[in-house]
Amino acid sequence: MPLQIYNTLTRRKEPFQPLEPGKVRMYVCGVTVYNDCHLGHARSYIVWDIVRRYLQWRDYTVQYVQNFTDIDDKIIRRSQEEDIPWQALTHKYINAYLEDMGRLNVLPADAYPKATEVIPEIVDLIETLIEQDCAYAVAGDVYYAVERFPSYGKLSGRKLDQMEAGASGRVDEEEARKRHPFDFALWKAAKPGEPEWESPWGMGRPGWHIECSAMVKKLLGDRIDIHTGGEDLVFPHHENEIAQSEAATTKPLANVWMHNGFVKIRGDKMSKSLKNFTTIRSLLETTDPMVVRLFVLQAHYRSPIDFTDEAIKGAENGWKTLEEGLKFFDQVSKLPNWSNNPPDSLDPESVERFNAAMDDDFNTSGGLAVLFELAKDLRREKNLLSHEGKTTTPTEQLHQKWWTLIDLMCVLGLMKKRPEISELEMGSSTGTELGLSDIEIDALIQQRQDARKAKNFAESDRLRDELVANGITLIDQPSGMTRWYRN
Numbered sequence: 001m002p003l004q005i006y007n008t009l010t011r012r013k014e015p016f017q018p019l020e021p022g023k024v025r026m027y028v029c030g031v032t033v034y035n036d037c038h039l040g041h042a043r044s045y046i047v048w049d050i051v052r053r054y055l056q057w058r059d060y061t062v063q064y065v066q067n068f069t070d071i072d073d074k075i076i077r078r079s080q081e082e083d084i085p086w087q088a089l090t091h092k093y094i095n096a097y098l099e100d101m102g103r104l105n106v107l108p109a110d111a112y113p114k115a116t117e118v119i120p121e122i123v124d125l126i127e128t129l130i131e132q133d134c135a136y137a138v139a140g141d142v143y144y145a146v147e148r149f150p151s152y153g154k155l156s157g158r159k160l161d162q163m164e165a166g167a168s169g170r171v172d173e174e175e176a177r178k179r180h181p182f183d184f185a186l187w188k189a190a191k192p193g194e195p196e197w198e199s200p201w202g203m204g205r206p207g208w209h210i211e212c213s214a215m216v217k218k219l220l221g222d223r224i225d226i227h228t229g230g231e232d233l234v235f236p237h238h239e240n241e242i243a244q245s246e247a248a249t250t251k252p253l254a255n256v257w258m259h260n261g262f263v264k265i266r267g268d269k270m271s272k273s274l275k276n277f278t279t280i281r282s283l284l285e286t287t288d289p290m291v292v293r294l295f296v297l298q299a300h301y302r303s304p305i306d307f308t309d310e311a312i313k314g315a316e317n318g319w320k321t322l323e324e325g326l327k328f329f330d331q332v333s334k335l336p337n338w339s340n341n342p343p344d345s346l347d348p349e350s351v352e353r354f355n356a357a358m359d360d361d362f363n364t365s366g367g368l369a370v371l372f373e374l375a376k377d378l379r380r381e382k383n384l385l386s387h388e389g390k391t392t393t394p395t396e397q398l399h400q401k402w403w404t405l406i407d408l409m410c411v412l413g414l415m416k417k418r419p420e421i422s423e424l425e426m427g428s429s430t431g432t433e434l435g436l437s438d439i440e441i442d443a444l445i446q447q448r449q450d451a452r453k454a455k456n457f458a459e460s461d462r463l464r465d466e467l468v469a470n471g472i473t474l475i476d477q478p479s480g481m482t483r484w485y486r487n
């Protein structure tokens, strides 16, 4: 059975077939950068990271693009409240996002386009839509005419004639300009004091939905294999992306649409008003990032997950089990014929079961069950070796199982990478502490620079010590820049 993926568009699981053999073009809707990311973001981007890693494990080359929305009403409002330029605000939260995701071991995207970097492509796309009579300009705004796209509603299952606009019947100025209540803005005329760009319709800025259509087309082409996002994006965002892209290109935008479920906090929907809004930062103060990953992976990506103390406890216990399995390495000197080289092949039975689970629409809890079994076997063998100095299982089998555990942990992003033989020979940790990633190092250096600017030298020294302890040498340049290398 090939990989099966649930497609929101067709409402069923389908065998995955890429447009081009061996290649996957994948687009993920990213964050609007005006505040810190929360647990819902952590779940979403961990899930898409797993999809990407698993496709790579199954020998696909994956091109992974994820945007940053760096201009919108919330960004403008926040920058006015904080009295800082919007560019400074978005720069700060883009860095914060990259740092949070680095800590959660989410691989960086191949490209992170920003809305403000694709204004020419956005203007081109809007012009095409106007030529096709799918969009119209009114008083400096441009709207998409939903009635001109006959399959509008196909992703969310809504039908225009059954949809109702605001119940009050009261319409504001913007509503009054639209031909149909569900027409949406492609371009918005600038209000005084707002960031603005030139366009054939006057100074203004793009609406939210159009950027993704323009970015997909620019970076991945007219058609892609997988388009993903949180389930709250199905309508209107993804419905509108389909309407924009498919009207302009007359081709299907994405073959597979994937959406992940919500995170609930102790049974309630997470929201700012309920004050149960957990940022990734505050969560990582008390919880190991890999425990957060395990918490996410224990559930199927389409189901809601409930963030409770028990669920985190469960993930912590799972993490301990995996770590104990890896610590089997501490006893291998007692085994005859142990080699630090990886085996020619992994444990076939474990790999087959892991793949079977993951091929079923990324059943990560089924995949994890295989990892836990391997870890428990290795823990038992480790105890035998430590108490009796020997085990009855052949070294070759144990060697294969230990490496299989490592490689499958890498597929699920629970380890950074397979350890090098030299790392094993030096007796360095075989566990999960395989050093900081480049993104993490850059983020720590940035924090240290911020601390120095704020004359918080205790903090800047602490950050330098942390980097040094991780084998990183820093060279402060006269220009104020810091260069680094690994020892």
Ligand SMILES: [Zn+2]
Residues within 6 Å of the ligand: 028, 029, 030, 212, 237, 241
């Ligand atoms: Zn999008």
